Every structure is written in structure tokens, then in C-alpha cells.
Amino acid sequence: MEPQRPKPLDHPVFMAVMQFVKVEHYDRDRGHKDPRFRFEWLPDTPPDIERSALEIEVACAKCGRPIRPFRRRKDTAPGRGHLYLAVSCPLDVRIGCSRSKVASRAYDEIYTALGYKRGKHE
Ligand SMILES: [Zn+2]
Secondary structure, eight states: OOOOOOOGGGSTTHHHHHTTEEEEEEOSSTTOSSOEEEEEEOTTOOHHHHHHHHHOOEEOTTTOOEEOSEEEOTTSOSSSOEEEEOSSOOTTTOHHHHTSHHHHHHHHHHHHHTTOOTTOOO
8 A cells, every 4th residue: 555645735845836837727618617727837947846846746636546746748749848737547547536526626726726716717
């Protein structure tokens, strides 16, 4: 049994890393109840910050399995690029985790901590 990982907001490095991440809110289809956020490294982010961010491990919001919350989008070249934030297991590991209510609440908690409110900031 692996030791339990912290929640993202309890992770000592997580919020520090968020200072280097630009968060964009977008809601392409109006009225969608689950607006999305896009994450991108700020241009002056030191490479070691990126590296340590990608190595952060937290607990999956649903099942507690260790996961890496910062993931690089597969469709971008190595180096700079877009990130995404995940609070649960990747789909190819456990499908149920990312679609759970717990995961959805965990995203809300993080966005709230970052100063965003779901659906309130166009
Ligand atoms: Zn999981």
C-alpha cells in the first residue's frame, strides 16, 4: 500500500506553482453547466518550476491513487506548452474517477482557491 498523497490544495508546492500558470476560463457553448479552464505556463517560468510541477503527486479525488495533477497536453511539442490540471486518474487508468461528482467538486475547490467562481467570470 502506497502512502496517501495530499489533496492538491494541501500540497506544499501546488499553489506556489499556480503562480506561474495562466488560467483562462472559457465557455464555448453557452449555458454549459461545466465551464472549462485552460492552463498555460507564463513565458518567463523557469524550467525547474515546470519540471517540479510535472512531478507533483497528489491523491486522486475519487479513489486516492497517486496521480500527477499537472499534465502536459499530448498535442503540444515538448518544452513550452499547454498544461491541463487533473484531480483524478487518467481515463485510460480508471474511467469512473474523472466523471465522478467528487472530482467535479475538487475542481471547484481549486478554482475557488484561485479566485475563480464557476460561471461568474466572462
Ligand atoms: Zn482514481
